[in-house]
Amino acid sequence: MNAQVINRAMRGTGSVLREYLVLVMIGVLAAVTGIVEPKFVSGANLVNIMRQFGPLIMVSLGMTFVILGNFIDLSVAGTINLVAVVTISLIQPFGQIPALLMGLTLGAVCGALNSVVILTSGALTQAEALFLTFGMSTVYSAIALLYSGGTTMHFWDITKSKSVFEAIGSGSVGPLSVSFVIFLVLLAALWIFQSQTKEGRAIRLTGGNKTAARLAGVRIKRSIVVIYTIGGFMAGVGAIVLFSRITTAAPVIGAGYETNAILSVVVGGTTLKGGKGSVLRTVMGVLLIILMSNCLDLLGVSTYLQVAVKGAILVFAIWLDNRKQV
Amino acid sequence: METGSAEVILSIRGVSKTFPGVKALDNVSIDVARGMVHGIVGENGAGKSTLMKILSGVYQKDSGTVVFDGKQIEHITPHQSMLSGLAIIYQELNLVNTMSVGENVFLGRFKEMKGMRGTHAAARKLLESIGSKVSTTRLVSELSMSEKQMVEIAKALSFKSKLIIMDEPSSSLTAEEMVELVKIIRQLKGQGISIIYISHKLDEIFEFCDIVSVMRDGRVIDTQPKSEFSRSELITKMVGRTIENEYPPRPQAVGEVLMEVRSINTQKLHDVSFTLRKGEILGFVGLVGSGRTEIVRALFGADRVKGHQVLISGKPINIRNPKGAKDAGLGFIPEDRKLEGLVLPFSVESNISMASIDRFSKFGFIRKSLERGIGARQVASLDIRTPSTRVPVGNLSGGNQQKCIVGRWLEISPRIFIMDEPTRGIDVGAKFEIYTLMKKIAEEGGSIILISSELPEVLNMSNRVLTIFEGRITGEFDPQSTPTDTIMSAALGLAPGLAGGAA
Secondary structure, eight states: OHHHHHHHHHHHHHHHHHHHHHHHHHHHHHHHHHHHOGGGGSHHHHHHHHHHHHHHHHHHHHHHHHHHTTOOOOTHHHHHHHHHHHHHHHHHHHOHHHHHHHHHHHHHHHHHHHHHHHHHTTOOSHHHHHHHHHHHHHHHHHHHHHHHTTOOEEGGGOOSOOHHHHHHHHOEETTEEHHHHHHHHHHHHHHHHHHHBHHHHHHHHHHHOHHHHHHTTOOHHHHHHHHHHHHHHHHHHHHHHHHHHHSEEOTTTTTTHHHHHHHHHHHHTOOTTSSOOOHHHHHHHHHHHHHHHHHHHHTTOOHHHHHHHHHHHHHHHHHHHHHSOO | OTTTTSOEEEEEEEEEEEETTEEEEEEEEEEEETTOEEEEEOOTTSSHHHHHHHHHTSSOOSEEEEEETTEEOOSOOHHHHHHTTEEEEOTTOOOOTTSBHHHHHTTTOTTTTTHHHHHHHHHHHHHHHTTOOOOTTSBGGGSOHHHHHHHHHHHHHHTTOSEEEEESGGGGOOHHHHHHHHHHHHHHHHTTOEEEEEESOHHHHHHHOSEEEEEETTEEEEEEEGGGOOHHHHHHHHHSSOOSOSSOOOOOOOOSEEEEEEEEOOSSOOSEEEEEETTOEEEEEOOTTSSHHHHHHHHHTSSOOOSOEEEETTEEEOOOSHHHHHHTTEEEEOSOIIIIIOOTTSBHHHHHGGGGGGGGEETTEEOHHHHHHHHHHHHHHTTOOOSOTTSBGGGSOHHHHHHHHHHHHHTTOOSEEEEESTTTTOOHHHHHHHHHHHHHHHHTTOEEEEEOSOHHHHHHHOSEEEEEETTEEEEEEOTTTSOHHHHHHHHTTOSOOOSTTOO
8 A cells, every 4th residue: 555655665764863863973073072172083092992991881781671671670780790790700710711610601591590589479560570570679689788798899809810801901802802702702693693583583583572582482481581681691791891900899889780781782772662772773772872971971971961861861762752743 | 513503522524634744644634423333444544543632632733723622722732631521442452550550540639639549539439339248448560451441431431521532442342341331331322421532442332332433544434323334335435446255155065083182280370181183273262361362372381381281293202492493393473463463573574584584594505595585485475564674664554463473384384373363453354364374375275373362263164162161161053053141140250060061
């Protein structure tokens, strides 16, 4: 039908515009800041941006799957706290590679535990998951505090080799930082998982309509376990990248990552309604958030105001998402 | 005018409305006389809803005039339209579930009613005037569909409406509740209130409408007193082509027993046992809430039910969830297409391929070319009308959406196909296509369990029907040889629970 074709074309332009909106905003932001403050385009600042990118992008990539499945995960802050203090403490007794693997496993286990809590409590809405994962976050944080005794552990306390973590924190491969290379590898893997695999499809169908997916024989419980496990695993990766960069691990270092990750995912254009979105969009979202705080820093805008700007952007992103017709 | 000398309450003259790329209304003129029930029939997309939305002020017309109660209507808001005495009762109803009946009737007008006491008293009076005994303090969420409809009507009356528009009110009502609605419509008519009644269902149109307008492709094709139309003439005018029969002949060759279901027991269901034969269409007849949907949901593993036995081809099978049911060769068209059947924002293709992911993936990876083939095959073989397999399935008409769900299951060739309200809310032409498909499935050896609120549909399509009342099977009948009354009284729990009705 003629009407449908035109409708579709309009929808097409709309989504192209949306797709480009984030890119346009990134470009405008970079250009304006570059003109006002030439330091912005200096090599040192670009490296700085690349490093800042590290932890948040890891957490956000994981969060993308949770949101694609029409759920949400506030527990990542607690997971980061726990993985960071546990991993750093294991380097001395077990060596760095075992510590790294145990840290990553711990992240995935925390995530899987979230899904078990959600499934056993029969919570099937985003709102219920919000509160449950918030609760789990406080549990993980409390364990991190108990485990570490509330103290901060430093790299210089470790007498054994910690070269792997030092490389993750500050090493580089050619012009790229090691953490950026890790990001590229994980991004490629997650993108393939999301767009090319059966399980990736099941996650998006679950996110699009849980009831319909289940009645068509899609295993939605499995999808829920998978999305939270990925979310927890990536939070663990984020934790390791984070403490490697700052060379210390305190049981509170994850604070704020849950909201920033959700912010990045939604600003990138993955809908909170589930089903539609992509890890590639999330990369753009994270880039925008990092660039923005970097440029606001350079322009001397106060931290308090920066928080307000972030909030405004999140509201705007959700508003935009709701304007888009199904 | 066709309406003769009767006073015209609503006069629509030459109204057109264009949406980008489509003429939704093309020079539409209709006169509605005071105290008449004016039926508007037409397939989905004929422009009925657009016209109603223009009357209520949701859309603005591009050209033409609308005169209501002697006043020209121009740029009104839905609220102003209500105040002027024109009420619309939408298909999906417009009530606040978490508030009481009384509060809903006078929503936002508690002050005028002098507080809650006055609100409930006035609401009570309005509800009694239409013969409803619903307590005004009950929560709307606890009401049945028909009770909710009563609340909507009371709300319309509270605005002293002179014209009430009802958009497909019967789509969610049982036959019994429908009888009540008809009574009320007649009563409102007696009070001089005009009613515009929009429906797909011709039985209703012929039962109580005085005048009928047929719409097609944004135009009014014809407006005549009911008596001037024959049934087939009306259908022809609606679809723009001739449909010989409303139902294809039912499948003939019914084979041996394919599935045996033994004693499903839940809080709502009591010792439900039945058999299904190869190539058979088995109809479930019962009121909404009788447990007919619960039976098939239990069978399909959609609800967690334990303790019953299912034998397929003599072998016991344990179905624990829908995935298990799918693997056992069952397919399921759920009752609510949009909420339970489709992922609306997703493409036609991915909605069709949902149940057969295993068939187009290898080592966990999806093979897109195979998926595209599945989408294209079903679109072609079911004649799903869509500009491409890539458009969101939500853009399609109801009938085509339903065909996508049918295609989803046909792709894995289920042996047993459960269809819960397969033709709800879809137009006459598409219905016939679904019926033809059902017949084809049965003739190729598939078995179908059919649930429908439309009695003629079940009776004309099924080889055998089971009546269900309050969670029990109350009878088994051959619809060809049993009078409809007998079947209906078993479904209403009036006849003793004899299985002897069947041949």
